[in-house]
Amino acid sequence: MSRVVITGGSGRLGRSLVTGLADAGHEIVSLDRAGAPELDRDGIAQIGVDLSDADATVRALTDARADALIHLAAIAVPFSAPEDVIIRTNTGIAQSVLGGAVAAGIGRIVAASSPTVLGYSAPGWVPERLPLDERTPPRPANAYALSKLVIEQTLAMLRRQTGDAVRYAAFRPCYVIAPEEWAGAVTQQGHTVRQRLDDPALSAPAVFNYVDARDVASFAGTLLAALHDIPNGETFFVGADDALAREPLAALLPRFFPGTEEVAAALTGTAPAFSTAHARALLGWRPGFGWRDQLAGDAAASSSADSAAARTAPDALRSTRKEQPA
Ligand SMILES: NC(=O)c1ccc[n+]([C@@H]2O[C@H](COP(=O)([O-])OP(=O)(O)OC[C@H]3O[C@@H](n4cnc5c(N)ncnc54)[C@H](O)[C@@H]3O)[C@@H](O)[C@H]2O)c1
Structure with a gap:
């Protein structure tokens, strides 16, 4: 078992990663400027630090005496701050943390990127x-997505400096749904999972992607264990096996992304728009949670009524520009 530093461990995704990896037997050090009471338990240390302070960050990373790092801390929602603030904050923290991890002698370094790097907004x-x-x-197509591409490139830059003695990987988690959100707590964009299913316009900006936070934790554990055995510097999408939609994407995507009729034709049944085949092939990982199981027994989950689908897609997308998924 490893000693793993997780930055942003108090966040929506961080809490599930911290508890999931602690449950798997890892010792966890969470570096976050905020604390999370639910992480107060054996095997988890919470250290308060502002990760935009590079000196404080390298001190905290050195004190952690960890052999692996998972970097999550960031402004996690596009357009939730001015574009210049997002790019400066996310790339600055990444340089402090990822460069600091190398300086602290941490041998396995993983960072959260985002599917938004593909530019579907x-x-x-x-x-x-x-x-x-x-x-x-x-x-x-926005500063948040660009900051995530810079984070992927920061890993590549560090690898050029260190060579393969240090192992690196990036992962792009789909729209994260924390366990309590299946029971009705609001998701990152302020709506419930059921509302996202009832109104496809809410999930369209994420191209109907999603992932259970516990699956991201299982992915992270699998990745950490494999980092010495897979090619260095890999990037992985981490998503559910199906789309967060009641209709096949072959029919749904062209309504929100005009011109995709031909390319979307392959997405029949419950197929998602994001493939996790790379993680399956290289790591043997696959997601274990899906919305149909998590909402089973809930009438809303199996409803086929979908009046909101009649909204005109371009208007729906424009109205959510300020609220785009990470
Ligand atoms: N939630 C998603 O759907 C999603 C999807 C794709 C990628 N991601 C990425 O995953 C990561 C985690 O996302 P999240 O939803 O848990 O975000 P979050 O906002 O819930 O958590 C971020 C955490 O980072 C901490 N943090 C931010 N700046 C800090 C600083 N300067 N010093 C110390 N701590 C700081 C915050 O206190 C918070 O606890 C982010 O990098 C995000 O971009 C998230």
Whole structure:
């Protein structure tokens, strides 16, 4: 078992990662400027630090005496701050944390990126092919997405400096749903899971992607264990096996992304727009949670009524520009 530093451990995704990896037997040090009472338990140390302070960060990373790092801390919601603040904050913290981890002698370094690097928030977006995967070229369309691409490139830069003695990977989690959110707590964008299913316009900006936070924790554990055995510097999408939608995306996508009729035709049944085949092939990982199981017994989950689908797609997308998924 490892000693793992997790930055942003008090956050929506961080709490599930911290508890999931602690339950798997890892010792966890969470570095976050905020505390989380539910993380007060054996095997988890919470250290308060402002990660935009590079000196304080490298001190905290050195004191942690960890052999692995998972970097989550960031402004996690596009357009939740001015664009210049988002790019400066996320890339600055990443440099402090990832560079600090190398300086502290941490041998396995993992960072959270985002599917948004692909640029599907751009007006008129039509991908060359679907499902989207790690070969799809990144074309960020806002400062948040650009900051995530810079974070991926920061890992590549550090690898050029250290060589393969240090192992690196990035992962792009889909729209994270924390366990309490299945029971009705609001998700990152302020609506419940059921509301996102009832009104496809809410999930369309994320191209109907999602992932249970516990699946991200299982992915992270699998990745950490494999980092010495897979090619260095890999990037992975981490998502559910299905789409967060009641209709096949072959029918739904063209309504919200005009011009995708041809490429979306492959997404029949419950197929998602984001492939996790790379994680399955390289790590043997696959997600264990899906909305149909989590909402089973709930009438709303199986409802086929979908009046909101009649909304005109471009208007729906415009109205959510300020609220785009991470
Ligand atoms: N939630 C999603 O759907 C989603 C999807 C894709 C990628 N991501 C990425 O995953 C990561 C975690 O997302 P989240 O939803 O848990 O975000 P969150 O906002 O819930 O948590 C972020 C945590 O980072 C901490 N933090 C931020 N700046 C800090 C600083 N300067 N010093 C110390 N701590 C700081 C915050 O206190 C918070 O606890 C982010 O990098 C985000 O971009 C999230």
